[in-house]
Amino acid sequence: MTLISRRAVLAAAALAAPATLSAQSQARLLVIGGGFGGASAASFARRTYPELEVTLVEPRTSFVTCPYGNLVLAGVKQIGDITHSYDGLRAKGVRVVHDWATGIDAAAKRVRLAGGETLTYDRLILSPGIALRWGALEGYDEAASALMPHAWVPADGAQTLLLRRQLEAMPDGGVVGLAIPGNPFRCPPGPYERISMIASYLKRHKPRSKILALDAKEAFSKQGLFQDAWAELYPGMIEWVPSNRDGRVVKVDPRERVLETEFGTKHKVDVANVIPPQSAARIAIEAGLADNSGWVPVNPRTFEARTAPGIHVIGDANIPGPMPKSGFVANTTSKQAVAAAVASLRGQAPPEAVYFNTCYSHVGEGYGISIVGVFRPNAEGTAIAEVPNSGGVSPRGSHPEQRRLEALYADAWYESITKDMFG
Known part of the structure; x- marks a missing residue:
């Protein structure tokens, strides 16, 4: 696979931007992976940038979430409660292709699928998730x-x-x-x-x-x-x-x-x-995007892979600094990656970035706890840092009513984020 420099990608994008984004559905955004990062990216792209042609590649015809899987183990939820269809994304105008992406040619901007199809793109959002080692x-x-x-x-x-x-x-x-x-x-x-x-x-x-x-x-x-x-x-x-x-x-x-x-x-x-x-999923490693840690280093403002500008790696596959590998982080960073991709196609600088994380946990019936954090690129733009005094956890020794409310907030968070992803 041939990799090209960030400067070359940005220069080419700047020259092509007027023609690319002046006509409806001419700029091609390809999203690989239909989980918290990929589905959020595809949904946000169609909602915010209707001029984009958005294609989502995901091998499975429905998505079972990691969040709330533990409630299935407890018998509180059923597997159908955490299974989501891609029909809502199709209704928004996203082309959904159920196939495995098997190879990325960064120089030619092409992705090979297991079924034999080759997809071309102007910008690639890669959200392949993890591999078990x-x-x-x-x-x-x-x-x-x-x-x-x-x-x-x-x-x-x-x-x-x-x-x-x-x-x-x-x-x-x-x-x-x-x-x-x-x-x-x-x-x-x-x-x-x-x-x-x-x-x-x-x-x-x-x-x-x-x-x-x-x-x-x-x-x-x-x-x-x-x-x-x-x-x-x-x-x-x-x-x-x-x-x-x-x-x-x-x-x-x-x-x-x-x-x-x-x-x-x-x-x-x-x-x-x-x-x-665990490590980043196999396609990220085989494409040469991961380092020796097994995860993908990224630009903290655009989420482009350090080794391949033009490929934005979001979700659990990247190295997000102090941000945890969570569904909320995948969702919030997907939107920055899409916005940065569109800015690049227009020959513009990426928007200022701020990232959020909220993670709820159920620990018993009517008993929830949470942790929150706010993050942004440092002044040099070289890494992501937590905003001082921005985060925290549920107070210890809270009243039972607070724990009950946090369990309800967790349920509302799950409903909200899955609607944002899938419509």
Whole structure:
């Protein structure tokens, strides 16, 4: 693949801009990936820049969200409640192509699809999500996930439903083991919401059961709030083991349901949820966009890949500095990426950028907590920084009514953001 310089891309775009954007549907925006980043980008582009011709490439015909998947495990939601159609995007005028993107030619501005079609573009928004690093934990390959589900890449919901069935089949008094990865990974508070919602299910149906959470980190997002809730709602049920107490899982035995830590401690459990280390999705790596970390470094103002100007990488696949890999961040940064892409086509500078994150977590029935943050590029435009005194978490020791309201706010957030994505 041949890469061209940012200066060349901007110069060519400036020359072409009057012809490109003066006629209806002449500028071609191609979006790869139909999740929180890609669907948000396609929806925003059609809504804000009707002169664009927008194509979305996504292999699956419906999208199952990671957010609220933990509520399916608890039996609070059904898989249909978190499954969304692309029909709303089609109604807005987005061309939706259900196929796999298999290769990117950055110089020719072409994308190959598995079905044989080649799509050309003026600007590319790449939101491919993550890949699970099969084999990063000894014994945990794709086949092992049929016995020890990860339920971290929802796809069609099969992994979430498998873990749900295993919880239902587990005898009262059984042990649920979780292997939690080190940073960075998709949705930092997600494993701890999962612990909470599994505990909620066990408390109702299998109250003698326990949860063993083996963690490759020494601390985690919203830790004080989660642990306060565990002590209040699920006393004695949850044991969290950090890495400095031999919590890092390095090997698994799927058939025997054994999780082995780095100092050789073997934990036999009744149900195992293994969340393995992750990287950017394969297409980002094969296109040469990722660095040695496995993630894609990007321009903090435009989200263009550092190695390929003209390709804007959003969502979980990039390295967003202090911003977490969350659905809200994917949504808010998708809009800046689209606006920057259009500005480039017009020969203009990208708009000033500010990014937001709000992340709600359910920890029990009518019990929610949250964390918020505001971010922007630094003065040099070289990195993203958190705006001082802009963020925070739910106060500890809040009144039960506050926790109930936060659970309602979480539900409203989910409804709002999925409508923004899919219409």
